[in-house]
Amino acid sequence: MPLTQPPRDEDGNVTPHDHDGIGAGDTIIRRISSEWVVRGKNGKPRLSSLAFKPSSGPNGGMSIDLEVLILEDELSPREHVTTPRWTGSIWWPARTIRAQNLMVGFEPLEEDPPHPPNPYHGEVWSKVVKGNKRPFTSSQQDDLRKTADWYVAIDGVAIVEESEPGSG
C-alpha cells in the first residue's frame, strides 16, 4: 500500500518524522559509494564513518531507499539502488534503526537535473536537534555500522573492521 505523504514545512520541504507506514520489518537500504572505502587498523578495506553520518545541513538526515515501495512497483530493488551508477549498498530492518533512537521517514525526490527522481527515497533522522542540525552520536553511528549487512556488496570491503589476529 502506498505510503501517505510525509509532513512538509511551508516551503514544501519534508520535515523530520518517523513514518507510521514504514513497518518494523521493512527493509531499509542505504547506497554506499566506493569513495567511502578506507583501510582500517588491520590494513584491510572497510567503510569510513562518513557512510553512517547524516547530512550536515539544516534538518539533515541520512539518505535511504525503502525496499517495500520499490517492490510494490514491481521493480528490482537491487537494480534501483545501483542506478544510475554502480554503488554498493547496505541494509537494516526499520526496527533496528528505530532501536537506536532514530526515526525512519519518507522523502520522495522529484527530478532535479542532473538527478533523476527517486519516489522510494527516505531519510533516517536523529530525534535530537542541536542548533538546526540533527547529528548522530558516535554511539548511533557505531550501532548503525555494527547492525548493517550488505545488500549489494563491494567486493573485499568490510562494514565492521575485523579485529587484528590476537587482539581478542
Place this chain on the structure above:
Amino acid sequence: MERLQALIRLPAGWDGYRARPVEFNTAEFALRMLERLCPSGTPTPWIVPGIDGDVQIEWHFAKGDVELHVLRPNNVHAWRQTEQTGDDGEELELTNDFRPILSWVQEISEPDVAADAAAA
C-alpha cells in the same frame, strides 16, 4: 593533493543520491591543514568526501583512529579513539589551530617500541 583535486571533480550525485562534490574552498582549507599536520614522516591519511561539499581526513592504526571532518573552512570536527579514550572517543571543535591534532596523530602512528622489543 591529487586526491583532493579528484574529490572537487566528483559528479553531482556521486553517492547514488544527491551528494555534491567537495567544495573548492573546503578542499583548499583541508590541504593547508594537512600541510601543518603532516610534516615529513607523518603517515598519509585517507581522504573521504562528504555529501555536502565537506571532506574527512582519517588515520587508522593499531593504536587508534583519528578523524578530522572538515565541514567548511575554519569548521573542523575532530575525533579520536584510542585505548585510553574508550569506545566513544574524544571530540574537539577546531577552527584554525590544529596543534592538539599533531599529538593525536603522533600518538597513534609512532612505532610501538615495547611491542617491537618484545617481538625481537
